[in-house]
Every structure is written in C-alpha cells, then in structure tokens.
Amino acid sequence: MENLINELKLKVIDALNLDGMTPEDIEDNAPLFGDEGLGLDSIDVLELIVLLEKNYGIRLASPAQGKEVFQSVAVMADYVAKNRAK
Amino acid sequence: MKQVSIPSGASLTALYREWVGDYPKFFKMDTLSKLGFLLTEMLVHDEPDRFTFREDRAVLVFSREGCIANDRHYAESMQDFPSPALFVYTLPNIVSGEISIRNKWGGESSAFVLESYDEARIWALVRQAFQDKCTQSALVAWMDCKSDTEWVTNAWLVDKTDML
Numbered sequence A: 001m002e003n004l005i006n007e008l009k010l011k012v013i014d015a016l017n018l019d020g021m022t023p024e025d026i027e028d029n030a031p032l033f034g035d036e037g038l039g040l041d042s043i044d045v046l047e048l049i050v051l052l053e054k055n056y057g058i059r060l061a062s063p064a065q066g067k068e069v070f071q072s073v074a075v076m077a078d079y080v081a082k083n084r085a086k
Numbered sequence B: 001m002k003q004v005s006i007p008s009g010a011s012l013t014a015l016y017r018e019w020v021g022d023y024p025k026f027f028k029m030d031t032l033s034k035l036g037f038l039l040t041e042m043l044v045h046d047e048p049d050r051f052t053f054r055e056d057r058a059v060l061v062f063s064r065e066g067c068i069a070n071d072r073h074y075a076e077s078m079q080d081f082p083s084p085a086l087f088v089y090t091l092p093n094i095v096s097g098e099i100s101i102r103n104k105w106g107g108e109s110s111a112f113v114l115e116s117y118d119e120a121r122i123w124a125l126v127r128q129a130f131q132d133k134c135t136q137s138a139l140v141a142w143m144d145c146k147s148d149t150e151w152v153t154n155a156w157l158v159d160k161t162d163m164l
Helices: A002-015 A042-056 A063-069 A073-083 B012-019 B024-028 B031-044 B068-077 B094-103 B119-129
Strands: B002-004 B057-063 B109-113 B137-145 B151-159
Touching: A002 A042, A002 A073, A042 A063, A042 A073, A063 A073, B002 B031, B012 B031, B031 B068, B031 B094, B031 B137, B031 B151, B057 B094, B057 B119, B094 B109, B109 B119, B119 B137
Parallel strands: B057 B109, B057 B137
Antiparallel strands: B002 B151, B137 B151
C-alpha cells in the first residue's frame, strides 16, 4: 500500500501540474480539498477522475463520487487497490 | 514606496519555501500567478493585521505577454486531454485574483495587457485607481512572463500619499 500511495502522490503532482511540489509535501491522510489540505478544488476533481481512468481503468460514476474517493491520498490508494482494472 | 523584483529564472519554489511555506495552492498556480503571489508576499509579509479583510487596497498588474506561458501549456495538453487545471489560468487577470484572495483584499483588482512597458501609462492608470473614495494603497506590478524561466518583474506597494 505504501508503494501505491507514493505512486499516487507522484501521479497527482503530475496530473495537476503541481510544479515544485514533492511527495513529501503531501501527507498520506491530509485532505486533498479545502484550505486545510492540499488546496484542491472542484476543477481538480476532473483531473483526478481522468487520472484514475487512464492509469487504473477505474471509471467513477460522477464527480460527486470523487468527493468520497479523493478525501486523501490514503483513501484514494485504498479505493484503487480494491477497484483497479489494470 | 516599497519596490521588489524577482530575477528572471529564479527558483520560485525556493522563494515560496523561504517566504511562505503554508499555502499549497501556490503549487497549482501558473508562473505568472506565482510571480505575482511571491512579489506581494515580499512586499507585505511584515504588515500588521496581515489577513484582515480590507477594501482600501487595490491590485493593478501589467504585462505585455499576459499568460502566454500557461496558454502554451494548455494548448499542448489539448493534444491529449485538455487540462482543466491549466485552463483556469488561461486569463491574464487570474493573477490579480490570486493576490486578492490570498490577502483578503476586496478593493479594485485589475490586469492590463500593454503593447510594451509604458511607465507613463502605468502610473496614469494607478493614479486613476486612487480617484475613488476608498482606495488608500495599491499593489502595482509589471510582470512580463515569456516562459516558465524568462520574465521581467517589478512590483511596488504604493500609498495614496505617493501619488499626490
């Protein structure tokens, strides 16, 4: 799981063009959205949905579902591990 | 009036870690917004009541290239999947918004794209901003960003008394 978490951090940084950010800047359980965490917003949900589909063959039913899946990198990793098609 | 600049090609991430460090939204910004954000931090970091909402400070940013560096990145992303994260920075006035949001400044917020650096025109527009009854100070910046590593910047924190 630790490897998947780190892999996801790198993919999130790449997908969202977080230029200059490193995986160490993202805490496993920190919220991805809102001022308390990484500061992502609804626009970024679309990028993360594409990330899951392209890299893991996971198609989310709606952006609303993304709110649950993208709570933190750790939650994302858990969801990917359970639902990945590739 | 206070003035700062950021040398072309400087590491903006290093400056962020030196001057700020706790505003992760910085990493999402395009280079133009990062420059405006950092220049502002350098000018106002030691102000008292830093994040108290105020309407008496204007933000006026000027450039020649606008947000062309990010526009190019967005155009490249269209070859695959047009990136929403890049799309939101395809307006040259986003930088003034980022500055206003960060600092809780609710005053005039404007971005001007000029044909060239025109000092007389810039300061005429700044003087105009002080014509209302509210504005007491202004963050003024010339930020010409050709690419992620090439830019010319100058930013000033201007008080109304400087304009008299």
